[in-house]
Amino acid sequence: MKDKLNKSETQEKIAEIFSSDTSAEQIKKVKKLAMSKNIKLKGLRKKFCKKCYSLFPMDTSIRIKKGFKTIKCKNCGFISRYQLKQ
Numbered sequence: 001m002k003d004k005l006n007k008s009e010t011q012e013k014i015a016e017i018f019s020s021d022t023s024a025e026q027i028k029k030v031k032k033l034a035m036s037k038n039i040k041l042k043g044l045r046k047k048f049c050k051k052c053y054s055l056f057p058m059d060t061s062i063r064i065k066k067g068f069k070t071i072k073c074k075n076c077g078f079i080s081r082y083q084l085k086q
Helices: 007-019 024-036 042-047
Strands: 060-065 068-073 079-083
Touching: 007 024, 007 042
Parallel strands: none
Antiparallel strands: 060 068, 068 079
């Protein structure tokens, strides 16, 4: 039988995975786990590419222009845009 986790235990597990060195497969599992328990990743979702799931600090070029932060993944070329607070 699979071990069922409640929402708070799932959040702790997600934080634990992101604190250690993570791979693309682990990030996929975290995203799937968060969606199944209806947990919002908030600031954590900005730490990885939405397309290839690589971590951003290693494989990116960052530009700030006209109130938007643009992050381009060097691994797959996907561009993520986030609006900056005013």
